[in-house]
Amino acid sequence: MNTAERAGHEAKAATQRATRSRPMAVLTRVGLACRGVLYTLIGVVALQIGFGDKSGEADKAGAIGTLADLPFGSVLLWVMLAGFAALALWQASEALFGGGKAFDRLEAVARVGVYVLVFFTLLSVMTSGKAQSDDEKSQDLTGKLLDLPGGALIVGAIGLGLVALGVYWVHRGATKGFREELDQGRMSPQARSVMDRLGIGGHIARGVIAAGAGVFVVHAAITHDPDKAGGIDATLRQLADTPAGPWLLVVVALGVLLFAGYCFGESRWRRT
Numbered sequence: 587m588n589t590a591e592r593a594g595h596e597a598k599a600a601t602q603r604a605t606r607s608r609p610m611a612v613l614t615r616v617g618l619a620c621r622g623v624l625y626t627l628i629g630v631v632a633l634q635i636g637f638g639d640k641s642g643e644a645d646k647a648g649a650i651g652t653l654a655d656l657p658f659g660s661v662l663l664w665v666m667l668a669g670f671a672a673l674a675l676w677q678a679s680e681a682l683f684g685g686g687k688a689f690d691r692l693e694a695v696a697r698v699g700v701y702v703l704v705f706f707t708l709l710s711v712m713t714s715g716k717a718q719s720d721d722e723k724s725q726d727l728t729g730k731l732l733d734l735p736g737g738a739l740i741v742g743a744i745g746l747g748l749v750a751l752g753v754y755w756v757h758r759g760a761t762k763g764f765r766e767e768l769d770q771g772r773m774s775p776q777a778r779s780v781m782d783r784l785g786i787g788g789h790i791a792r793g794v795i796a797a798g799a800g801v802f803v804v805h806a807a808i809t810h811d812p813d814k815a816g817g818i819d820a821t822l823r824q825l826a827d828t829p830a831g832p833w834l835l836v837v838v839a840l841g842v843l844l845f846a847g848y849c850f851g852e853s854r855w856r857r858t
Contacts, residue, residue: 614676615853617669617701622849624649624704625842632822632839636832644839645720645819646704650711660712667708674701696751720817728803729812738807741815745803752797759789764848768855781855784848791841795821 627649631642642648653662681694703723710717718726731737731744758764764785770778798821806814816824825835 610672610676613668613672615856616665617671617673617676618849618853618856620666620669621673622846622853623653623666625846625849627652628818629839629842629846632842633836635823636826636836636839638832640823643719643819644822645817647707647711647717647719648819650704650707650717654711654715663708663712667705667712670701670705670708674698674705677701719819721820724799724803724815724817724820725812728806728815732807732810732812738810742804742807745800745805745807748800748803749797750800752793752795752800755789755793755796757793759786759793762786764789767857768852769857770855773855777851777855781848781851784844784851787841788845788848791838792845794838794841798824 624646628644628646631644631648631652634640634642635644643651650663650666653659653666656662677694677697681691681698707717728741731741734740762782762785765782768781773781795818799817802814802816802820802824806812822835822838825838826832828834
């Protein structure tokens with residue numbers, strides 16, 4: 587082994603030790619719990635929309651804004667900032683050094699992107715008091731991509747990717763594929779049963795939302811109109827306009843709350 591290879595192996599080992607250290611493990615679990623807080627707030631706002639109150643924003647930016655307005659909100663935001671930074675570093679380590687299947691690494695990369703976006707949304711709220719909504723971010727990014735050569739094809743591919751992700755999450759929930767992420771040896775039979783129920787309903791709800799967002803992005807590509815794209819909030823609001831009416835939104839919102847509960851359980855039993 588030459589010097590460069592040895593240095594590379596040492597750097598890899600040092601990174602793995604840092605991301606799997608006790609303090610980082612604690613912060614990672616805090617981050618998973620923080621994710622549960624965000625999904626709880628999103629689910630609550632989605633329920634309010636389903637029952638006629640459309641004043642809130644059912645997305646991560648809206649949830650973070652709600653937290654900022656609470657007593658000791660700034661303290662909560664600092665805790666969440668550290669937690670999501672830890673989540674991003676953990677998933678980056680999994681993507682680079684995890685040694686899993688190619689799809690698992692790709693999923694880790696996607697999670698890094700999501701956690702980094704949440705991190706900067708938190709930072710924006712802490713520094714300027716506000717953050718761009720998920721819908722606005724989606725529309726801005728879609729508009730920039732549509733302006734590129736072959737932009738409609740790129741946007742269409744992203745939309746189809748989101749639909750595929752939604753189908754994957756629904757399948758993962760229905761088949762209980764999320765179990766492989768949990769340290770079931772430390773769980774009681776009752777805890778496993780509860781996590782199964784939360785995981786099934788929560789992952790299916792996430793899948794429906796992701797697939798719906800993907801359909802909007804594909805529509806934006808076909809019409810070459812970035813305003814047709816949308817994030818979680820726009821997708822949830824559109825569910826209320828389906829033939830099933832607001833009750834479909836209420837069912838999905840309850841699923842989001844189930845996923846929030848899964849996140850809290852995951853913060854305790856997730857393999858890290």
